[in-house]
Amino acid sequence: MSDFAQFVFSGLTTGSIYALVALGFILIYNASGVINFAQGDFLMLSGMICAALLGARFPFLLAIIVAVLLTVVSGLVLYRLAIKPAGDTTVVSLIIITIGASIFIQGAVQVVLGKNQHTLPSFSGHKSIEILGAYVLPQSLWVLGVGIVIVALFGAFFKLTLTGKAMLAVAANKLAAQAVGIPVHRILLLSFGMSALLGGVAGVVSAPITTTVYDIGLMLGMKGFVAATLGGLGSGVGAIVGGLLVGLFEALVAGYISSAYKDAMPFVLIIVILLVMPEGLFGKKQSDRV
Amino acid sequence: MKTLFSRSFIATIVALALLPLVLVNDFLIDVSIRVMLTAIAVIGLNILMGFAGQVSIGHAAFVAAGAYGSAILATHLNINPIISILVAAVGVAIFAWVIAKPILKLKGHSLTMATLGLGIIVNMILINEVNWTGGPDGMPVPPVRIGDFAVIRPLHWYWVAASTLIVSMWLSLNLFDSPAGRALRGLNGSEMAARVMGVDVGSFKTRAFVVSAVFATISGSLTAHYLAFVSPVMASFTHSVELATMVVLGGMASTYGALVGTALLTTLPQLLGGFEDFEMMFFGFILMVTMMFLPMGLVPSIARIIERRRAR
Numbered sequence: 001m002s003d004f005a006q007f008v009f010s011g012l013t014t015g016s017i018y019a020l021v022a023l024g025f026i027l028i029y030n031a032s033g034v035i036n037f038a039q040g041d042f043l044m045l046s047g048m049i050c051a052a053l054l055g056a057r058f059p060f061l062l063a064i065i066v067a068v069l070l071t072v073v074s075g076l077v078l079y080r081l082a083i084k085p086a087g088d089t090t091v092v093s094l095i096i097i098t099i100g101a102s103i104f105i106q107g108a109v110q111v112v113l114g115k116n117q118h119t120l121p122s123f124s125g126h127k128s129i130e131i132l133g134a135y136v137l138p139q140s141l142w143v144l145g146v147g148i149v150i151v152a153l154f155g156a157f158f159k160l161t162l163t164g165k166a167m168l169a170v171a172a173n174k175l176a177a178q179a180v181g182i183p184v185h186r187i188l189l190l191s192f193g194m195s196a197l198l199g200g201v202a203g204v205v206s207a208p209i210t211t212t213v214y215d216i217g218l219m220l221g222m223k224g225f226v227a228a229t230l231g232g233l234g235s236g237v238g239a240i241v242g243g244l245l246v247g248l249f250e251a252l253v254a255g256y257i258s259s260a261y262k263d264a265m266p267f268v269l270i271i272v273i274l275l276v277m278p279e280g281l282f283g284k285k286q287s288d289r290v
Numbered sequence: 291m292k293t294l295f296s297r298s299f300i301a302t303i304v305a306l307a308l309l310p311l312v313l314v315n316d317f318l319i320d321v322s323i324r325v326m327l328t329a330i331a332v333i334g335l336n337i338l339m340g341f342a343g344q345v346s347i348g349h350a351a352f353v354a355a356g357a358y359g360s361a362i363l364a365t366h367l368n369i370n371p372i373i374s375i376l377v378a379a380v381g382v383a384i385f386a387w388v389i390a391k392p393i394l395k396l397k398g399h400s401l402t403m404a405t406l407g408l409g410i411i412v413n414m415i416l417i418n419e420v421n422w423t424g425g426p427d428g429m430p431v432p433p434v435r436i437g438d439f440a441v442i443r444p445l446h447w448y449w450v451a452a453s454t455l456i457v458s459m460w461l462s463l464n465l466f467d468s469p470a471g472r473a474l475r476g477l478n479g480s481e482m483a484a485r486v487m488g489v490d491v492g493s494f495k496t497r498a499f500v501v502s503a504v505f506a507t508i509s510g511s512l513t514a515h516y517l518a519f520v521s522p523v524m525a526s527f528t529h530s531v532e533l534a535t536m537v538v539l540g541g542m543a544s545t546y547g548a549l550v551g552t553a554l555l556t557t558l559p560q561l562l563g564g565f566e567d568f569e570m571m572f573f574g575f576i577l578m579v580t581m582m583f584l585p586m587g588l589v590p591s592i593a594r595i596i597e598r599r600r601a602r
Contacts, residue, residue, distance in 0.1 A: 035399035037402075086581065086582050089585065095398065096345060100573075100574045103570050103573055105574070106570055107571030108571055263410070264411045266407070267408070271393065
């Protein structure tokens with residue numbers, strides 16, 4: 001029983017990291033129709049920059065702020081220099097451009113900050129808390145807590161602010177949004193910035209648990225994408241539920257079946273899901289436009 | 291059959307036949323063998339990405355499957371490498387056909403993510419199943435033998451690689467002009483429109499997937515026997531991305547483009563010494579910039595310029 005509780009807690013912790021990545025995916029996808037393959041690299045980038053700044057004796061809080069800000073800048077630059085100039089191009093081109101961006105970011109981090117694995121100190125100590133016979137790291141609670149706060153803030157942003165509503169309008173119909181005077185490009189720029197902000201915050205909060213290294217974004221990005229798909233690509237609630245489910249599933253497989261192949265599970269899962277229910281848990285049925 | 295006589299194709303054959311006269315040392319021969327063997331996989335990937343418009347960033351999985359398949363059969367079961375190469379190709383073809391159905395149900399970015407997942411799973415298996423694959427260190431591979439004659443000398447390998455490349459190019463060029471090739475390019479433009487025109491989209495996508503997997507397998511097993519060694523690096527994400535970049539830079543849907551892309555991206559790192567650290571940045575940059583400013587790729591863009599000049 002305490003084994004099970006242990007697996008559930010560790011599953012929920014990694015699951016909430018995946019949920020944050022999934023939210024980042026759908027934030028950009030909803031506004032622009034682009035799946036940003038560099039989403040996981042935002043987490044890696046902020047974690048790595050933060051670790052490097054700590055190495056340069058920056059105070060922890062300042063290092064976190066600078067790392068998150070630089071990550072946001074990278075998101076804005078990605079949109080301004082790569083996505084916007086490509087204009088109304090094909091999905092295949094956009095996929096390839098963001099894959100290129102992802103590899104470029106990984107390569108740049110590898111050159112500037114090195115290939116070594118880094119970790120960040122926990123925010124509030126290493127002493128485990130015992131819940132239901134399971135040992136939970138305080139950092140896990142930080143991840144869960146930050147996840148909840150971010151989701152609440154985003155919910156409020158879309159419900160209560162004019163900019164949030166404008167973003168929803170752009171997501172629903174770009175042309176119509178433009179016609180009623182919404183600055184579409186600025187909204188898209190904002191969605192990339194917000195998505196990078198999300199990734200940046202998730203990166204520094206999760207790095208004490210996952211550690212960070214130049215190519216970790218690949219795995220995080222893919223699992224986040226599985227989570228977003230599971231939740232029905234486009235739904236915020238779906239992304240969170242999907243993230244937690246992927247995390248739980250992975251932890252249970254690692255605990256009871258095989259830890260060597262736990263990373264393979266999300267992909268088996270995604271193929272099964274897309275075969276059985278192509279719209280995911282919370283998605284709407286879609287039809288192709290000719 | 292028309293392409294058998296096309297001028298560009300004959301020029302390519304002549305160039306490949308005369309090239310050894312210019313390759314003065316073993317290093318240059320080695321580089322050209324690597325280019326040709328890799329180009330076989332890239333030509334295959336181009337059928338999937340360029341013709342059918344399905345972006346794969348896990349194609350190295352098939353290259354490694356061919357390499358390890360043939361290596362394991364030849365080492366553990368003592369099978370003659372010529373037969374093990376063929377058995378590996380047939381095995382991977384069946385495997386690709388089985389997984390094609392669920393994977394190709396996915397579209398656009400979902401398919402790309404699934405191929406990435408496939409690549410990571412294969413890489414994971416190669417690293418974990420130490421008894422069969424030698425784990426992270428890789429395993430030695432016996433040379434190809436025909437009777438008592440072992441193919442070891444670089445020049446012999448040159449001819450093996452060149453003739454396999456010519457056959458691959460010929461198959462790919464013919465496919466491009468065939469009804470099946472037109473169907474594939476049609477579904478690349480709009481899957482729904484192709485379906486309305488009566489194209490069996492699922493079946494054509496599956497065939498493109500299997501064919502491109504077999505090209506990758508042949509390339510992988512020949513490379514393994516040539517290098518006499520395989521390691522999981524062959525299945526790495528970086529290798530998959532390199533293959534995709536070669537397709538994109540050379541020009542999607544262009545068979546000659548696949549060859550040019552491979553040649554450029556294989557030789558450039560060799561020319562710029564101490565380049566290794568910058569390799570990822572370089573490939574990422576090439577991918578982005580090509581897609582933004584030269585979406586058709588090098589060869590089709592140059593071909594268009596020449597045609598316009600002629601038309602004037």
